[in-house]
Amino acid sequence: MNKRLGLVIDQERCIGCEACTVACKIENNSTSHWIQVETLNVTQKDTPSGKFPDLKMEWLPRLCNHCSNPPCVGVCPNEALVKREDGPVVLIEENCDGCQACLNACPYNVIHFNEQNNIIEKCHLCVHRIDKGLEPFCVICCEGQAIYFGDLNDPNSVVSLKIASREAFQLKSEAGTNPSIYYCPPKPRRRL
């Protein structure tokens, strides 16, 4: 069986710091932020929902979901987006003509347009690192140690074990894309 490389992001440990956002941009020298950390249920980042003192503040880092059935790959007229056998959806830059069909096809809004070079850009799961046996840069830079990387097809991998133990979910699972990015929800509070 092929590998299905992906991430599990634990919202219980995410502190919304955006180190992943900064790390990713530096590592990939990108023009936009490929990982964006959303504060849930509010319009302004880093503000809680509710009324003082009954409040909640939760974060959700959003990035390419490396879907098993990636709509972006299907709509690209130039075969610039490729789903690798081991999971990552990657861009072949020289094939991209900047048509942006993929931006509209992506249900997650995580493909960005690089105006400087007239091509699209997105998270590729740091294939330049994982091909050398390293973890994606966001994983090693996560302040909360909230991001886990591994093979979702291996039932004993750290990611599979997290998913099995924590009611992990995928974003927009109804879209049929079967993302390779999973999220563990925050645990319920143990009130006094």
Add this chain to the structure above:
Amino acid sequence: MTEENEIKLIRTACPAHCGIDACGILAHVKGGRIIKLEPAEFPDKRDRRICLRGLSSLDITYHPDRLKYPMKRVGERGEGKFERISWDEAYEIIVRKFKEIADKYGWRSIGWVLGGPGAGTTKFGAYLRIASLTQSTRVSAWGYGDAGLPCGSRVIFGSQFPYMYLFGKFWQKKWPELLVVWGANPGESMPLQTMRKIMDAKENGTQVIVIDTRFTVTASKADEFLGLKPGTDSSLALGLMNVIFQNELHNIDFIREHTNGPYLVRGDNGKLLRGRDIGNKKTDSYIIWEETSNSPQPVRRKNLQSASITGNFEVNGIECKPSFQLLKDLAQKYPPETVAEITGVDSKLIIKLSKKLGTTKNVTFFTYMGFTRTYHGDISLRGLCSVASVTGHVDTSFSSGYLPAVLNWDPFLKAIPNEPSFHRLGILNLYEAVISGKPYPIKALWFAFINFLNQCVDYNKIINDFYPKLDLIVQTELFMTPSARYADLLLPVCSFLEFSDFVSHPYPYVQLQQKIIEPLYESKSDINIVAGLAEKLGYGGYFNGGEEGMIDIIMNHSSLEGYNRETLSKGAMLLRELPEGGNFPLNFRTPSRKIELYAEQLVEDGQALPVYLPPIEAPITPEETKYPLTFIQGHSRFRTHSMFSNVKSLLELNSEPIVEINSIDAKARDISDNELVTVFNDRARTTLKARISDSVRPGVVNITEGWWIDQFKEGSVNHLTHDIINPVQNKIYEPNMHMNDVAVEIIKFVEGK
């Protein structure tokens, strides 16, 4: 590969002022240029760490605005007009001015204002050494926010910091059943060394309580959040003790053994009863009421467990009570309903937390400096520590773990043995010394790693009364900061990637901050700048070897035997482990050598007990005041104090200052989100955008500290703050700046007003 294309990997450590996080950094260097930074390995893989600021460090090192060469001011102070000079000229001017001032006023009129060195050590040490050699004045920076905690800790524990007693075991990864984070936000200010551990503990079953005036990142991870009014912490502490005592949940054995709770206090003058008062030949001994003999006796190790900690006794005609009884009497006045009114915390929560503290075997309290930035912050800390002490949740010894590194500070604090060293002034005392010449005049100041005008209280006072009294201002800086503009001589300092230092963090490691590249342009490290000056002053021999020489000196201590620059260049090293079966006692260096629930030294001040005294400005009854809102300054993850304020990669995510205001307060003032507003009091006005957020409680507004003055439309955080000195803090240690004890009002901004 040719040498030019070869990538060299060099390990260093980030000494930014988050201090104890002290991330190990691995730099990738190609052709003399650093092309990448990544988190370096630690012996324990889980300790590998970096933060968003550390990741952005190259944006500082290669920032286009770096100061490139020494400059002297040619325009008015503050105008920002400078002219390039050589290092020799700079030194020549400084030495000439120093000598003129020293001839007229003495060397003590020359002061060194040093910021916190973060995790750095010898860059701070170098300045202490030159101050010591010249017998000039070291201005302590504790008072710029960090003196309140030592004041409280010195009184109750006899120690500069309360940390090892409260959460030393937590840093050794021993998870408690209950963790109480009080007035601290490690989620943003200490994400790696502390917040990670809090989340590890939580995963292992620890219940986490956060007590704060803001709903912080840390609070968002809590099982329970108690949101209280600023500056009311000591009343909450008394409320908790009220319930604990009512329900007999205090730890009597611990109180007898480790606190001065059993010691009898005289009813007539509040002093502790001594042997001489009862005609005992142990004249200085503290006296307890021994239950077995039903008589007053000098305290001995043996009779402690039969000491009364409550009751009312007559000794030689003097009414006496054990000091614990006095604490109990005080707590009696703070039932949960009263405390709920003072603090704004639901009384049911106060009762539940008290019972939990009294019935849980293993509790850890966590707090830090920010907790004590109100006028009576030292008492807040004593309140917290009293709660921890009466429930027995204070560590008095370690039986395992790693022995802390002790650094060889002596040669820096006292460069020539048996000779006088530097004079010392607290930073708030410096205001008076400069402005009024008391206790002696200060005429020249050298600022290093401190953005003084930006970060210290009362901007207008500094501009109008302070700077004009100085004959010479020297500053070492990386950038043209708001403070740098006021320097007469501006010396370019290098970033941490361009010099070496010894870093004694993060526990349980020590690290080397290793120079990665040569200093850019004409910049130098603070250490080499001082060494150059010392040379001109005839003290060159004390700085032999520059950075490396200083590191060798500070590491010259038996606790660091076997650790040196060579061994540390390869990676972080674990501290020495406490031997099996060993016991490392955590002594209390108070006058009684006990935890002082009752501080005899503060009887005259009415603060022998951790009394609740209202804040000095923060309005407790807002309806009665002109300025009904309390202004506080939280920390932002985007900056380390005022460092990183000008960094592109972080400004992309957090572009400008905002003031957080609760939805109720915003509505009452017809303020909408993102609207420009003016925050003001009698001292100044500050204009910036509003952020409506229930992260602050009603009656509180927050602007994160560190934004540079020019990043505000008008004013800045420290335009609004005050320099009021707390005389008790002045007496115990040194006075703190009370940045979170400031009253303001907010209105919509009106152009031209």
